[in-house]
Amino acid sequence: MKKLLSGLALAAALSSPVLAQPTDILNVSYDISRELFEAVNAKFVPSYAADAGVTVTVNQSHAGSSKQAGLIKEGLEGDVVTFNQVIDIDTLAKAEYVAADWKAKFANNASPFYSLPAFLVREGNPKAINGWADLAKDGVQIIFPNPKTSGNGRYTYLAARAWATEEYASDEAKIEEYLKKVFANVPVFETGGRAATTTFVENGIGDVLITFEAEVLGTLKIAGEDKFDAVSPAVSLLAEFPVAVVDKVVDARGSRAIAEAYLNYLYSPEGQDIAGAFFHRVHEEAAVAKYAGQFPEVRLVTVEDVFGGWDKVQPEHFAEGGLLDKVFLNQ
Amino acid sequence: MATAGTIKRKHLLPGFNLTLGVTLSYLVLIVALPLSAMLLKTAGLGWSEFWRIVSSPRAMSAYWITFSSAGAAAIFNAFFGMLLAWVLVRYEFPGKRLIDALVDLPFALPTAVAGLALVTLFAPLGWYGQFLEPLGIKVHFSQLGIIAAMAFTSLPFVVRTVQPVLEDIPGDVEEAARTLGATPRQVFWRVLFPLVLPAFTAGTTLCFARAIGEFGAVVFIAGNLPGKTEIVSLLIFIRLDEHNYPAAAALATVLLAVAFLSLLLTNILQAWQLRYADKH
Amino acid sequence: MQTSTDRNVRGTSGAQKPRSAAAWSLIGLVYVLGALVLAMPLVLIIATGFRNGLAAWLASNLEPDTLHAIWLTVLTAIVVVPINIVFGVCAAWLVTRFRFPGRRLLMTFIDIPFSISPIVAGVVYLFLYGAQGLFGPLLESFGIKIMFTVWAIFLVSLFVTSPFVARELIPLMEQQGSEDEEAALSLGANGWQIFWNVTLPNIKWALLYGALLCTARVIGEFGAVSVVSGAIRSKTMTLPLQIELLFNDFNVAGAFAAASTLTLLAVVTIVAKGLLENKKGG
Numbered sequence: 001m002k003k004l005l006s007g008l009a010l011a012a013a014l015s016s017p018v019l020a021q022p023t024d025i026l027n028v029s030y031d032i033s034r035e036l037f038e039a040v041n042a043k044f045v046p047s048y049a050a051d052a053g054v055t056v057t058v059n060q061s062h063a064g065s066s067k068q069a070g071l072i073k074e075g076l077e078g079d080v081v082t083f084n085q086v087i088d089i090d091t092l093a094k095a096e097y098v099a100a101d102w103k104a105k106f107a108n109n110a111s112p113f114y115s116l117p118a119f120l121v122r123e124g125n126p127k128a129i130n131g132w133a134d135l136a137k138d139g140v141q142i143i144f145p146n147p148k149t150s151g152n153g154r155y156t157y158l159a160a161r162a163w164a165t166e167e168y169a170s171d172e173a174k175i176e177e178y179l180k181k182v183f184a185n186v187p188v189f190e191t192g193g194r195a196a197t198t199t200f201v202e203n204g205i206g207d208v209l210i211t212f213e214a215e216v217l218g219t220l221k222i223a224g225e226d227k228f229d230a231v232s233p234a235v236s237l238l239a240e241f242p243v244a245v246v247d248k249v250v251d252a253r254g255s256r257a258i259a260e261a262y263l264n265y266l267y268s269p270e271g272q273d274i275a276g277a278f279f280h281r282v283h284e285e286a287a288v289a290k291y292a293g294q295f296p297e298v299r300l301v302t303v304e305d306v307f308g309g310w311d312k313v314q315p316e317h318f319a320e321g322g323l324l325d326k327v328f329l330n331q
Numbered sequence: 332m333a334t335a336g337t338i339k340r341k342h343l344l345p346g347f348n349l350t351l352g353v354t355l356s357y358l359v360l361i362v363a364l365p366l367s368a369m370l371l372k373t374a375g376l377g378w379s380e381f382w383r384i385v386s387s388p389r390a391m392s393a394y395w396i397t398f399s400s401a402g403a404a405a406i407f408n409a410f411f412g413m414l415l416a417w418v419l420v421r422y423e424f425p426g427k428r429l430i431d432a433l434v435d436l437p438f439a440l441p442t443a444v445a446g447l448a449l450v451t452l453f454a455p456l457g458w459y460g461q462f463l464e465p466l467g468i469k470v471h472f473s474q475l476g477i478i479a480a481m482a483f484t485s486l487p488f489v490v491r492t493v494q495p496v497l498e499d500i501p502g503d504v505e506e507a508a509r510t511l512g513a514t515p516r517q518v519f520w521r522v523l524f525p526l527v528l529p530a531f532t533a534g535t536t537l538c539f540a541r542a543i544g545e546f547g548a549v550v551f552i553a554g555n556l557p558g559k560t561e562i563v564s565l566l567i568f569i570r571l572d573e574h575n576y577p578a579a580a581a582l583a584t585v586l587l588a589v590a591f592l593s594l595l596l597t598n599i600l601q602a603w604q605l606r607y608a609d610k611h
Numbered sequence: 612m613q614t615s616t617d618r619n620v621r622g623t624s625g626a627q628k629p630r631s632a633a634a635w636s637l638i639g640l641v642y643v644l645g646a647l648v649l650a651m652p653l654v655l656i657i658a659t660g661f662r663n664g665l666a667a668w669l670a671s672n673l674e675p676d677t678l679h680a681i682w683l684t685v686l687t688a689i690v691v692v693p694i695n696i697v698f699g700v701c702a703a704w705l706v707t708r709f710r711f712p713g714r715r716l717l718m719t720f721i722d723i724p725f726s727i728s729p730i731v732a733g734v735v736y737l738f739l740y741g742a743q744g745l746f747g748p749l750l751e752s753f754g755i756k757i758m759f760t761v762w763a764i765f766l767v768s769l770f771v772t773s774p775f776v777a778r779e780l781i782p783l784m785e786q787q788g789s790e791d792e793e794a795a796l797s798l799g800a801n802g803w804q805i806f807w808n809v810t811l812p813n814i815k816w817a818l819l820y821g822a823l824l825c826t827a828r829v830i831g832e833f834g835a836v837s838v839v840s841g842a843i844r845s846k847t848m849t850l851p852l853q854i855e856l857l858f859n860d861f862n863v864a865g866a867f868a869a870a871s872t873l874t875l876l877a878v879v880t881i882v883a884k885g886l887l888e889n890k891k892g893g
Contacts, residue, residue, distance in 0.1 A: 026843060034860055061843045063572075070574040075742040075751070075758040076841045148573040188556045191572045194859050202861075203472060203554055204455070222861060343793050345802035350705035354717070357698045361769050362724060365735035368745040372738045411644055418641045422629045430641060432881050433649040438824070439877035439884075440652075441831025443851040444870045447858065448652035451659065458655065459647075483648065544728030547833030547851065551858075564730040564834065571734065571838065576743070583734045590726040597726075598719060 022255045024057040025262060028078030030065040030151060030241075031192030032215040036278040037082070043274060044265045048258070056258050064192040065151030072097060072246065079250050079259040082243045082266075084115075084212070085151030086303075086310040087318070089244050102244040111240035112266035113280040116298060117152075117159040118213040119231040120200065120220065127207040131233045132163035135208070136181035143206035145196040146189035147324055152196075153189070156210045157324060158313070159237035162306045166235070179327035201228075212239060217279035217294065232296040237303065241280070366587070372580040384581040389557055390566065394585075397562040400474055401542035404481035409535045412489025419490070420497040437486045446551030449480055453552065472554035477562060480549045481542035488541065492534030496527050496604075529604035533597055540593035544586070653874060660871025663864065671868030679845040680853035681872065683761065687849065688829045691768045695825050696818065699776025704810075707784040708792070718781070725774045732770050733838025736763060759841030764849065767835040772825045779821030780814055787813055816890045823887065827880045831873065 029037055041058040049055045061068065061076065069088040072078050073095050081098070083089055086109075092098040103110045121129050127140050135142055147153035160182055161175060168174035190196040193211050200209035201223050208231075209216070216230050243263050250256040265271045272284035276291035307313045317323045373381060384390065418424075419431055437445065452459045453470040463470060470476045500523065508522045524531075546564040553560040561569075563586055570579040629635050661668050671677065706718050724732065740757040741747045750757060757763050791813070795805045811818075833851040840847045848856065850869055857866035 026846075057845075059843050059846055061841060063842060067572045067574075070572075071759065071841055073742060074737070075747065075756060076843075077756065077759070146569070146573070148575075149569075187559075188554060191569060198859055198861075199554065205472065205554065343796060344708050344789060344805070345796075346704060346806075347709050347711075349802075350701040350709075351711075353698065353701040354705050354721075357701075357773070358717075358720060361766070361773055362720070365739045365770065366723075368739040369731075369735040371745065411648070414637065414644075415641060418637050419626075421626055422634060422638055423626045424629060424638050426642070427626075428885075430645045430649075432885050433645060433653075435881050435884060436649050436653060436877065439827045439831075439880040441833065441851045441873050441877070443831070443833045443854050444656060444873050444877075445652065447854060447866065447870050448656050452651060452655055458651065483652070486648070540726050544726070544731070546728065546730050547831075551855075564728050567730050567734060568834075568838070571737070576738075579734055580738065583728075583731045586728050586731050590723070590728065590731075594719065594722060594726045598722075 022253050022258075023054055024059060025079035025255050025258050026059045026061060026077060027080050027082055027262070028061045028068045028072060028076060028246075029082045030068065030084045031062050031145075031194040032152065032197070032212060032218075033082065033084075034060070034062050034194065035218065036214075036275065036280070039274050039278065040266065040271060043270055044262060047265065047268075047270065048261055052257070052261070054258075058262065062192075062194070064145060064149040064153075066091075066154075067149045067191060077249050077253070078246050079253065079255045080243065080245055080263055082241065082263075083151060084239060084241050085154060086240065086242055087154075087314045088151055089242050090310065090314070092244070092246065097246050097248045098244045099247055103242070105245070106243060106263060107267060108283055109240055109242065110244060111242045112263075112271065113241055113275040113282045115212040115214045115239045115241065115280055116236040116300060117156045117210055117233075117239065118216045118236065118298075119233065120209040120211070120216045121229050121231055122207065123227050123229060125229050125231065129208045130231060132160055132235075133167070135160065135185065135210075136178050137185075140185050140208065141187055141206040142182065142185045142208050142210060143188065143190075143196050143200045144186065144210040145193050146191050147318070147328065149191040150193055150196075152193040152211055152215075154318065154324075155212070155237055155239045157328075158303065158307065158317070159233075161317075162237050162301050163233070163235055165306060176323075176327055180329065183327050183329065213281075213295070214279040232298050235299045235301060237306075238300045369580055369583060369587075372576070373584040376577050376581060380577070381581050381584075384578045385585050389561075390563075390582060392558045393561050393563045393566045396474060396477065396560065397543055397564075400477040400481055400562070401539050401545075403478045404485060404542045405535050405539040407478070407482045408486055408489050408538045409531070412486065412534060412538075413493060413531065415490045416493040416497055420494060434487050434490050437484050442484055442545065442547030443551065445483055446480060446548035449476070449483065449548065450552045453479070471552065472556065472560060474560060476552035476554075477549050477560055480552050481545050484545050484548050485538040485541040488538040489531065489534035492530045492537070493527050496530040497523075500526055529600055533600040533604060536593060536597050536600060540590065540597070543589060543593075653878075656867065656870050656874045659867040660874070662867075667864070668868050668871065671865045672872055674865065676844050676848065677850075677853055677857070677865065677869055680848045680850045680869070683764070683848065684830055684850040686761070687764055687768050688826050690765050691772060691829050692822055692826050694769060695772055696776050696822055698773060699778075699780055699821060699825075700818070702777040703780035703784050703814075704806075707781055708789050721777050722774050724770050724772075725778070729771060729832065729834030730838060732767055732835040736767050736770070736835075736839055740766075758839060759843070759847060761847060763839035764836055764847060767839050768829045768832055771832055771835050772828045775825035775828060776818065776821035779817045779824070783814060783817045784810075816887055820884065820887045823880060823883055827877065830876060 027037060037060055044058065045056060061078065065083045065085050065088045068081070069083065069091050072081065072092060081089060081092065089098055089102055093100050093102055099105065106112070119129060121127070128134065129140065134140065144156040145153040147157045160179060164175040164178045168178070187205060188199060190199055193215060196211060197209060197215060197219055200206050201219060220228055220230050243266065245256065245259045245263060250259045269284055269286060272282040272287040273290070276282050276287040279294065281295060282288055282291070303310055303313060315322065415434060419427065450471065451457050453476060454460045455464050455471065460471060470479060505518050505522055508518045513521065544564065549562055550565060553562065553565070563582060567579050567582045570582065629638055672681065702721055706714055737758065738744045739746055740750065740763065742751065747758065757766065791809050792805050795809045800808070831851055836849055837852055840852060842848060842852065842856070850873055854866050854869045857869060
């Protein structure tokens, strides 16, 4: 019994909520941003120490964007969220974790950098996959993460649909038929973007990986240009990576100052430079110029243009029984 | 209180109230309460919704993959376990103690480590994969991989249940059979095997039950292809990720029911074994 | 086959030197299968973990995230194992020293977590302490958080390993009977004295053995912990979860270094188990 009590006391001492001003924040992020935020945090900590005189710790949690939003609603205490999709923050706003006007709190729709769905294929592109049309071909195996859990996967769905909407002049029956073929070509839906990359790169499954351009180019750099090729479709969808302070958490913990400084840092020249170095497209001029060479020209359409905004996308496409469920038959 | 008092008087030793209190409160807090929370969640679904979830095609194929793989793993371990137990009990040979110790490895080794080891061994360029792949045998990301992971993690059960029983069989049982003119084969099948049968079945059932629940080792090697290598545990995990809690609760309830059934079965088998032991 | 059974079945008490070709072929089969199924995975993990030398192995394990995962894993064992020892001893004393209605049922109940899939163990705790769970909202209003903290990791580990000590003690204490304790009682010893001086010396090796199995399982638990952890780096990652994370980070060297650390622990467990078995045996 004594052991039990001392064990509990020890555990309590280790995990009791810090009542004083906290010096750590948790950044709950999407799956493929692991390397990016590791680099950001390494630079942010000294920069914040110089400004505020406090050495802070930034903890990270990574998984599919929507899974992460769900975990926060389930009680994961993230001070900031750095997601890859507007609706994942909207759902937190609806549950009153995040201010309703979160998009106005930071520049560019609260999206410090952006990317787009792009393709990674095996060396020499043996299946000749050059655009969205090729994904519906028989015998092509596609890997992208589960749109139910991953913002990355939802962008792929939306980008394919955006292309098909133009191609088939909004003929819904044809669009659906195309998307059904695409989804039927996916042998495995991983729950996060990184797991999808691992499946494609390490496990050798699939002919094409569809993921953010940042992950495509980053993977190419790590895994070797002699093994894979990057393919940019002629048209793709703008993928904003929105950020927000989780008000409910920072107000309870007293960590608002650090959380806001952290997100502002992402917009600073240093923050933008790191994002660019990790193959994210950025807004800050110097960084834009510095990294312009690494991004191919792609015509970008937006969710607003094609689908009338995220407010419409969520109920029409992603709600239970929505348009996604009609084509995602093997879920 | 009256019953507690009468019970207490029957016991000579002290500590009934204390141990009953500690045991019951701990079981309620740690085991019963969480289990009822989930059953409550499932009960909230209603029968038709529950049935729709647990009988969906994807769930059905997950059951089939899980149970058939666990069955195959149990059969492999029934043979390998029996062989190991027999050889370890009957013969003296170099390295016997090492092999005996290694039998415990699957229990001591974290399942995630086992999974990492298996996926590396069976990878196309791995130590085993390089020989199997040219023969067209794909273990990596196929059902064979699931079977390998399940078989590895549940390997000790048959060995460790059969071993003590074999050790306890007195030599004169077989001696008597031999002098009565039984052939060695008859001695094994008619005399020895019936004696170890309860332990052997109990071990195999435990092995099967453990294999059904295995997750850590399987996720590394299975590559979760729905309908091909997706086991029930993994499907529950994915439903949780999708925040489809009703589906997770319903499927978890199915696994729970299977666990209860297998527990019941092992208890019956063990009672049978005890009766056997008493008789002989 | 015939001769082998003929020779070796005779005089079965005690192992013999194999004399026939058939006996040797059975042993040979055990060698081959033992090497392929049991030894190879062990060799692979250790060899790959130390491939780049001891210094690299050490450096990987001293990475802040991995080091924290090691610490959390050890802490979980420190918290969980003593509690389950207390529970196991109480439960074993209760069901082997007393006869009462519902005793069999209780024994079955003690065993339940043993046969439950780890994922289900995680799920049941989520439905109890999650924000949408049975108690989650109530606890949250008091400012108590369990899900995605180390508390949740402790709780699921307690659940998963609760039967381990009891399972070792119950058969042994049942078999030993309570005559010794009753004799001590008649000599005027009180309950604690009986337990410390009579019972404990009789069960100490089995108790240690159960504690060892419990420790090994706590250290290695993956499925249940992964449901309730929230995967916060340097906070709620145990070592088995860290291995998967490193693997997905493309840090294969780091994953194998962490895995080899756990493997070394497993080897220590097996050696300790062997020593304990000798003690138990006499």
